[in-house]
Amino acid sequence: xxxxxxxxxxxxxxxxxxxxxxxxxxxxxxxxxxxxxxxxxxxxxxxxxxxxxxxxxxxxxxxxxxxxxxxxxxxxxxxxxxxxxxxxxxxxxxxxxxxxxxxxxxxxxxxxxxxxxxxxxxxxxxxxxxxxxxxxxxxxxxxxxxxxxxxxxxxxxxxxxxxxxxxxxxxxxxxxxxxxxxxxxxxxxxxxxxxxxxxxxxxxxxxxxxxxxxxxxxxxxxxxxxxxxxxxxxxxxxxxxxxxxxxxxxxxxxxxxxxxx
Numbered sequence: 001x002x003x004x005x006x007x008x009x010x011x012x013x014x015x016x017x018x019x020x021x022x023x024x025x026x027x028x029x030x031x032x033x034x035x036x037x038x039x040x041x042x043x044x045x046x047x048x049x050x051x052x053x054x055x056x057x058x059x060x061x062x063x064x065x066x067x068x069x070x071x072x073x074x075x076x077x078x079x080x081x082x083x084x085x086x087x088x089x090x091x092x093x094x095x096x097x098x099x100x101x102x103x104x105x106x107x108x109x110x111x112x113x114x115x116x117x118x119x120x121x122x123x124x125x126x127x128x129x130x131x132x133x134x135x136x137x138x139x140x141x142x143x144x145x146x147x148x149x150x151x152x153x154x155x156x157x158x159x160x161x162x163x164x165x166x167x168x169x170x171x172x173x174x175x176x177x178x179x180x181x182x183x184x185x186x187x188x189x190x191x192x193x194x195x196x197x198x199x200x201x202x203x204x205x206x207x208x209x210x211x212x213x214x215x216x217x218x219x220x221x222x223x224x225x226x227x228x229x230x231x232x233x234x235x236x237x238x239x240x241x242x243x244x245x246x247x248x249x250x251x252x253x254x255x256x257x258x259x260x261x
Contacts, residue, residue, distance in 0.1 A: 054171020
């Protein structure tokens with residue numbers, strides 16, 4: 001009787017570790033409880049800063065409804081703070097909105113990466129797009145496999161969205177009791193959280209140079225340009241660094257030129 005060769009059981013490639021994640025090489029699955037714990041930690045820590053946005057927005061002259069609608073529909077903290085900060089500084093509403101818009105365009109690039117990583121069903125993607133922000137992207141990309149990435153993204157997004165909107169409402173309602181937001185430093189809370197999340201991501205010399213030039217441009221032009229415009233000018237740091245790198249690469253001799261010397 002001929003021996004029968006055992007066939008391996010079929011595997012679902014959708015659960016393979018996504019390329020580019022921390023555990024892709026090892027392929028080890030992270031415990032779901034650990035993923036949920038990390039996601040909740042990020043969601044709660046950042047979500048509470050919505051209180052500062054509510055206070056700042058009300059202090060800038062926005063109504064309670066306008067403040068809450070911004071958090072419900074825009075839901076990207078850096079852009080929201082940029083908008084109300086420019087308005088508070090007397091900036092043109094169109095300029096303020098333009099600065100907030102350009103800050104928010106980074107989420108489109110996050111979405112391109114997360115679309116491949118999470119591989120969500122088509123009918124879910126329009127709803128998930130609302131949660132594509134810095135924090136959910138960071139948590140999802142830190143996971144070793146697709147299932148963990150989906151859990152991290154969902155828990156972070158749900159926790160952060162609920163807390164951000166709740167604390168925005170509370171901050172706007174309590175703005176009158178708090179008084180001057182500048183005296184309390186609450187207007188700086190949101191940008192400080194954003195920078196704290198961004199700093200660990202600046203790993204290469206190119207990223208650090210881009211961030212440094214953007215900071216110099218943004219802060220240096222504050223006294224001479226209308227509110228909201230320095231943010232737009234700071235965005236030029238990225239193409240400037242890329243152009244400089246391209247020029248430098250063209251001037252450096254290649255391997256063939258080195259060998260010919």
